Amino acid sequence: MKHRFALAPALLTLVVPAFAAEKTFTIVGERLEYRNLATVESETEYEAFTGKTTKVSGTVKFDPAKRSGAATLLIDVASVNTGIPARDEHMRGAQWMDAGQYPNIKLETKSVKHAGGDNYNVTGLLTMRGVTREVKFKATVRYRAASELNKANGFDGDVLQVKGKFDVKLSDYGVKIPAPAANKVANVVTLGISAYAVAK
Amino acid sequence: MPLRSNRLFLAGVVLGSLGAIALIASVPIMQTYEGKAKLAQRVEKDDAGALFDEPYRNIGSPQLYVIDDPKAFLPTPEGGDPTIALLSDDYLKANNLYPTQLQSIRTIVNYGRIAAAGVFIMGDILMILALMRRRQAGSTA
Numbered sequence: 001m002k003h004r005f006a007l008a009p010a011l012l013t014l015v016v017p018a019f020a021a022e023k024t025f026t027i028v029g030e031r032l033e034y035r036n037l038a039t040v041e042s043e044t045e046y047e048a049f050t051g052k053t054t055k056v057s058g059t060v061k062f063d064p065a066k067r068s069g070a071a072t073l074l075i076d077v078a079s080v081n082t083g084i085p086a087r088d089e090h091m092r093g094a095q096w097m098d099a100g101q102y103p104n105i106k107l108e109t110k111s112v113k114h115a116g117g118d119n120y121n122v123t124g125l126l127t128m129r130g131v132t133r134e135v136k137f138k139a140t141v142r143y144r145a146a147s148e149l150n151k152a153n154g155f156d157g158d159v160l161q162v163k164g165k166f167d168v169k170l171s172d173y174g175v176k177i178p179a180p181a182a183n184k185v186a187n188v189v190t191l192g193i194s195a196y197a198v199a200k
Numbered sequence: 201m202p203l204r205s206n207r208l209f210l211a212g213v214v215l216g217s218l219g220a221i222a223l224i225a226s227v228p229i230m231q232t233y234e235g236k237a238k239l240a241q242r243v244e245k246d247d248a249g250a251l252f253d254e255p256y257r258n259i260g261s262p263q264l265y266v267i268d269d270p271k272a273f274l275p276t277p278e279g280g281d282p283t284i285a286l287l288s289d290d291y292l293k294a295n296n297l298y299p300t301q302l303q304s305i306r307t308i309v310n311y312g313r314i315a316a317a318g319v320f321i322m323g324d325i326l327m328i329l330a331l332m333r334r335r336q337a338g339s340t341a
Contacts, residue, residue, distance in 0.1 A: 035248050041260045046307040050242070050260030083298070142252050153248050161252050194257050196248055 022063040025160045025197035027056055027073065032154055032196065038075040041190040046183045051082040051091070060160055060197045064143045067114040071162065073193060075105040096175055102129045107193070110134070118142045122164065126191075128173040137166035157200040165192040205337065209330035216323025222316035230309050237264040237302040240273065240287040259289055264302035272297060 028035060036056040042049055055076035062069035077099040082088055092099040106127040113121045118140045126135045142161040144150055150159050169188050170177065177185055240263065243256035255277070262284050267273070272295075274286040292299055 032248075035246065037244075037257060037259070039260055043261075046303070048260075048263055048301055048303055052259060144251055149251065153251050155248070155251075159248075159251060161248075190261070192258075192260075 022061050022066075022069065023158060023199040025060040025062060025158070025199040027058045027060070027195050027197045028155070029057060036195040037193075038080075038195075039190075039192040040080060041192070042186040044183055044186050047185075049082050049084075049087070051080040051088075053079040053081065055079045056193060056195045058195075060141075060162060062141065062143065062160055064145070064158075067120075069112055069141070070109045071107070071112075072109075073107045073162075073195065075107075075193070077103055077105060090181075095178065098129055105191075107135075112139075126168065128168070129175065131173045133172055135166050135168070137164050139164035155196070155198050157198045160197040160199075161194075162197060163192075163194045165190060167191075205330045205333040208326055208333065212323045212326030212328075212330060214323070215319050215326060219316045219318070219320025219323055223313060223320060226309050226313050226316065230306070233266050233302060233305045233309075236266050236268070238267070238273070238285050239263070239283060240265045240267075240285040242287045242289050242292075242299060243274070244289040256286065266300045266302055266305060267292075267297065269295070269297065 033056075034054050036054050038053050038056050040051040042051075053076055056073060057076075058071065058073035060069060060071040060073075077097045078092055080088065080091060080097075082091065091097055094100070107124050108127075109122055109124045111123045115121050115138070120139045120141055121136070122139045123134065123136050125132050140161075140163045144159045146157045146159075150157070153159075167188050168191050170185075171187055177187060241261070242259040242263075242265075244259060246254060246257040249255045249257065256274070265287055267287065269291075272288055272291045274288050276282055276284075276286060280286070287299065289299075291297075
């Protein structure tokens with residue numbers, strides 16, 4: 001009998017994660033911001049380039065037991081670096097991303113369906129230059145419960161690694177590529193996000 | 201008049217030759233770059249990747265890069281695709297190296313070929329004009 005009671009706390013620790021409720025994770029910022037990465041890839045017959053920024057923010061709701069959740073992510077437009085300062089300046093301009101008026105690209109999930117392992121099928125709403133359109137893509141979400149290893153890696157609490165990639169048609173969002181740049185910037189670009197989020 | 205047409209002819213020969221040399225030279229130049237190009241995935245170190253067994257994170261998609269410095273390439277991890285080399289963005293940044301793509305070189309060479317063809321055609325036109333002048337001068341004399 002004594003043994004049964006002794007087993008109870010151990011059983012409880014096994015059962016609790018299975019009923020763990022949805023947690024709200026915050027995308028890491030400040031000193032850990034460099035660990036996030038948002039990319040935009042453009043490829044034409046003449047030129048291919050990748051713009052990148054670490055300025056990703058937002059929240060992810062995730063239930064590790066049910067493998068369900070939702071997310072709202074923001075990407076800072078003005079900080080996107082393509083490797084050529086003059087091109088970055090053009091991209092921030094009113095004709096392109098209009099960073100002055102629309103400082104962020106926003107991705108809000110509508111539905112997240114578990115597709116086995118760490119994979120998810122996501123339907124979301126992408127808002128860019130004030131235009132909102134639906135996007136569908138595959139994402140991976142990896143979860144690590146709070147541990148000493150998390151702490152050793154600078155994360156204070158549970159950690160999520162979120163990754164996703166999808167195509168965006170710039171003309172759908174009001175971007176009119178000027179004729180001289182038509183061979184240099186693609187109308188369909190690939191937006192990628194890799195971010196870490198923490199819940200205490 | 202013949203002196204002028206001689207100069208015109210000479211200018212045509214020079215321009216035509218330069219254009220032809222540039223057009224011919226562009227073939228081995230392009231072949232050299234194509235031989236050097238490597239299909240590579242640009243990556244950067246992810247210091248939190250240890251948590252998820254991913255030491256690097258990808259920047260964009262694999263592209264054909266022309267990088268002379270072999271130190272810029274990382275060893276292919278176990279189970280990784282051996283046909284795609286890993287190109288260290290951290291190394292490129294630290295050494296101020298621009299990740300030159302074969303596609304960009306192709307574009308520059310193609311523009312060069314168009315210019316060379318233009319120079320070649322211009323040279324031919326000048327030579328034809330010079331010959332026509334010579335003929336005209338011959339018939340009036």
